[in-house]
Amino acid sequence: MNLPANKLVFVGGMGAGKTTAVRAISDVEPVSTEMPLSEHATAEKTQTTVAMDYSSIELDDGELLHVYGVPGQRYLDFMWPLVCDGALGVVVLVSAASHEPVSETLELLQEFARIAPQASLAVGVTRTDEQPGFLLPAFRDALFDAGMRLPVLRVDARSSTQVTFLVKSLLSYRYARDARTD
Amino acid sequence: MKTPIRSFTVAVAGLDLLHMTRLKLACSLLLSERMDVTVTSWPCTGADLLVTGPAHEACGTTLADPSADAIRTLRISRHAARPGQGVLPHGATVRDFNAQLRTLLSDSEPAAALAASDTTSPTPVLLQLTAADREPSEGLHLLQRGALWLLVDPARHTIALPASIRLMDVCQQLDGQSWSTSEVSEADFLHQYAYRLPQRQSFEALYFAVGHHRPELLAEPPASLRLRHWPDVDATDLPTSWLQPIALLHAAAWTQDALAQHCQVPRATIASLFAAASCSGLALAQERSVPVTVPHLDTADNRFMARLARRFGLGLLRRSVT
Numbered sequence: 001m002n003l004p005a006n007k008l009v010f011v012g013g014m015g016a017g018k019t020t021a022v023r024a025i026s027d028v029e030p031v032s033t034e035m036p037l038s039e040h041a042t043a044e045k046t047q048t049t050v051a052m053d054y055s056s057i058e059l060d061d062g063e064l065l066h067v068y069g070v071p072g073q074r075y076l077d078f079m080w081p082l083v084c085d086g087a088l089g090v091v092v093l094v095s096a097a098s099h100e101p102v103s104e105t106l107e108l109l110q111e112f113a114r115i116a117p118q119a120s121l122a123v124g125v126t127r128t129d130e131q132p133g134f135l136l137p138a139f140r141d142a143l144f145d146a147g148m149r150l151p152v153l154r155v156d157a158r159s160s161t162q163v164t165f166l167v168k169s170l171l172s173y174r175y176a177r178d179a180r181t182d
Numbered sequence: 183m184k185t186p187i188r189s190f191t192v193a194v195a196g197l198d199l200l201h202m203t204r205l206k207l208a209c210s211l212l213l214s215e216r217m218d219v220t221v222t223s224w225p226c227t228g229a230d231l232l233v234t235g236p237a238h239e240a241c242g243t244t245l246a247d248p249s250a251d252a253i254r255t256l257r258i259s260r261h262a263a264r265p266g267q268g269v270l271p272h273g274a275t276v277r278d279f280n281a282q283l284r285t286l287l288s289d290s291e292p293a294a295a296l297a298a299s300d301t302t303s304p305t306p307v308l309l310q311l312t313a314a315d316r317e318p319s320e321g322l323h324l325l326q327r328g329a330l331w332l333l334v335d336p337a338r339h340t341i342a343l344p345a346s347i348r349l350m351d352v353c354q355q356l357d358g359q360s361w362s363t364s365e366v367s368e369a370d371f372l373h374q375y376a377y378r379l380p381q382r383q384s385f386e387a388l389y390f391a392v393g394h395h396r397p398e399l400l401a402e403p404p405a406s407l408r409l410r411h412w413p414d415v416d417a418t419d420l421p422t423s424w425l426q427p428i429a430l431l432h433a434a435a436w437t438q439d440a441l442a443q444h445c446q447v448p449r450a451t452i453a454s455l456f457a458a459a460s461c462s463g464l465a466l467a468q469e470r471s472v473p474v475t476v477p478h479l480d481t482a483d484n485r486f487m488a489r490l491a492r493r494f495g496l497g498l499l500r501r502s503v504t
Contacts, residue, residue, distance in 0.1 A: 004486035059489045088487065129345075132382045135338060136414045144411060151412040151432075165417035165425075168494050172429035173412075175487070175498040179430065 005088035005118060008167065010053075010069040011080075011108055012093030017126040017157030018069035021093060022053045024163040026067060030055035052079060072108050084116035089170045093157065095127045096134040102142045109148050120174035121148075124155035124166045187216045188354060190287050191328040193224040193253075196235035201258055201274070205233060208279035217287060220329045228326040228362050229253055231286050236260050236272055253360065254286050306356040306399060307363055308332065309392070312341065312385045314463035322371050327361045333371060333379050341388060342371075342379035349383055349391035349419045356396060384414045386462040391419040393458025403456030407465040408435035413458075422495055423447055427455055435466070446497065 010018045022030050031054045053069035068083045070076070072092075084090065090112045094105045109121055123143070128134050140152040151169045155162045192209065194202065209219035224232055233256045255268060262271040265278045268286065305313075311323050311334040323334040332352065333342040343352065366375070390413055392399055409431040415424070426445045430436060438456055442449040459465040491498035 004482040006486055057493065059486075059493045061489060063486065063489065065490055065493075088483070088490075129381065132342070132376075132380055135340060135382070135384065137339065137384050137386055137411075140411055140414070149411070149432075151429075152414075153412075154414070154416060159417075162417045164494065165422070168422055168425050168496055169412070169429070171487070171491050171494060171496060171498065172425040173432065175426065175491070176429035176433040178484070179433065 005086050006064065007066045007068060007083070007085075007087040008170075009083055009087050009090045009112075009116075009119070010067070010093055011072050011090060011112065013072045013095070013098065013104055015097075016072070016093040016095045017124075017155075018071070018093055019053050020157040021091075021124070021155070021163045022055050022067055022069040024158060024160045025057065025167060026055035027057050028055060030067075030069075052083065072104075077111075080112070081115050084112065084119065087116050087119040089122065089167075089174060090116055090119045091122050091124055091166060091170060093124045093126055093155075096125050096131040097127050101125070101134075101139060102146075105143060106146050106148065109143070109150075120150075120170055120177060122151040122153070122166065122170040122173060124153055124157075124163075126155055126157050128154045129156070187213075187218050187351065189218045189220070189327075189329040190230040191220045191222055191226070191228055192283070192287075193222055193226050193229035193232045194234075195224040195232065197233060197258070198235060201235060204274065204276045204279050205283075207276045208283055211276070211280050212283060212287075215284065217284070218329070219283065219287070228328055228360060230328050230360055231256060231283070234258065256282055256286060307361050308334065308341075308352070308356055308388075309399060309461075311336065311363075312339075312388060314385070314461060321365045322368060324364050324366045324371070324375065325361055326363075327355055330355060331375070331378060333366075333375060339385045340382045341385070342376075343381050343383065344379055345381050347381070349388055349416075350395055352388070353392050353395035356392070356399060386414040386464065387416060387419065389462035390415050390458045393454045393461075394420055394424070397450075397454035397457055400454075400457035400461050403438070403453050403460050404465065404467060406435055406437040407431065407456060407459060407467060409459055410464050410466050413462065413464055423451065423497075424455060426496065426498060427452060431455075431459070 010021050012018050019030070019032060052071070055067045057065040057067060059065065070079060070083050092105055092108045092112070094101050098104055105123055109123070112119070113121060125134070125136060125139065128136065136152065136154055143150075143152060151173050153166050153169060155166045157163060192205070194205065197205065206221055209221055212219050222229070231254045235258050257269050258272055258274065259269055260272045262269045264271060265274065265282060270278050270282055308325060320337050323336075325332040325334065330347065331344065335342065389400070409428065412432055413428065415428070427441055427447065430441060430444065438449060438452045442452040456465070488498065
């Protein structure tokens with residue numbers, strides 16, 4: 001029996017807000033693999049995810065949407081294909097405070113488009129409130145110039161409303177994609 | 183949805199301690215009606231209302247200036263027997279002040295002003311400065327209305343605003359007549375205003391917020407279009423019902439009628455979306471829309487997708503869900 005695509009994956013670099021985003025939209029307390037940071041710890045971030053976050057969202061018929069948060073670091077890329085098998089969507093989270101937000105995002109988008117061609121992709125940019133110099137349209141246009149035309153939104157990973165809005169955007173985008181090509 | 187807090191500045195001239203105290207109390211009571219009033223001394227810029235006392239030596243001059251600036255006035259007069267429009271008797275109570283302030287400040291609200299004005303009311307200054315077809319300029323424009331300050335940065339296509347202000351709040355005050363504008367240099371902005379205006383929003387985000395909250399301020403939308411990019415929109419300024427139309431316009435060109443029918447949303451909502459897309463420069467004009475089919479629900483993926491959309495409050499695939 002073919003199982004429906006029933007996974008939603010958040011991926012991003014350290015401090016992008018994956019664990020926080022998964023927690024913000026989950027029905028249950030996520031299973032997390034956070035460990036204390038050995039270096040680069042700040043007052044706001046003292047822990048980092050060393051494997052993945054997992055949680056679920058229950059639908060009205062009891063089915064589950066499985067929600068994963070996976071680190072974007074290359075040395076953990078062995079788990080990406082496993083997690084993305086059966087994913088309907090992949091949200092790339094990137095911090096606006098990142099040194100190279102465009103190249104960091106592009107690399108993940110290209111990699112996950114290859115690993116999970118069936119999944120729809122979207123980008124959430126976190127911490128924009130701390131970076132007044134960050135301009136979302138310019139960031140989005142740079143992704144477009146590199147061949148990525150997809151939803152790109154600012155998001156506060158702590159806010160259930162905003163993370164949910166990002167997921168809704170992804171679902172709407174996926175629906176429109178299927179409507180166009182069906 | 184709660185009405186946003188609107189900010190006003192009330193200037194005072196020649197008020198004695200008794201009337202000043204009652205005025206301040208009346209102002210603080212207005213907060214319960216989501217009107218945040220700041221009291222300051224006259225002369226000042228950006229006041230929404232001037233309150234003058236009976237004993238002020240320069241009363242004549244004081245009243246001449248605001249008249250020239252079209253600022254409303256409230257006079258405390260020894261000759262008035264009872265409260266009237268713009269006049270309070272000497273010894274007026276807090277309740278009298280409160281009633282007059284509420285009336286006079288409410289009259290200057292955008293919605294009221296719009297209803298009172300004809301359809302040829304001028305484009306709000308903020309929308310003039312952020313128009314997509316405006317000549318590119320390097321200068322920074324500082325805007326003030328009452329206690330609200332904004333900065334328009336045409337080179338970066340952004341506006342800077344206070345951390346606590348949402349675009350919805352800005353939309354509510356857009357067509358006030360008492361906006362003042364001045365050009366400032368980058369250095370002056372960084373030195374004097376940047377700490378007050380730490381939040382940046384793109385022109386795109388502004389226009390989509392205006393499209394949702396004040397669509398009547400935008401130019402007539404085109405009949406059909408396609409979105410060049412996914413717009414810079416935010417959960418706090420846009421309802422979920424806009425997402426499906428945005429996604430479909432992102433994928434293909436649509437006419438207003440076809441999109442409204444397909445998404446089962448009011449045509450006025452679609453017209454607002456089209457207007458926002460057009461004014462923000464995101465619209466790709468299309469001669470005709472592309473026929474779009476609804477995805478079939480006979481696959482497990484689509485049935486799951488329909489249930490998932492319903493879980494998130496989206497109406498995707500609703501006609502096919504069993």
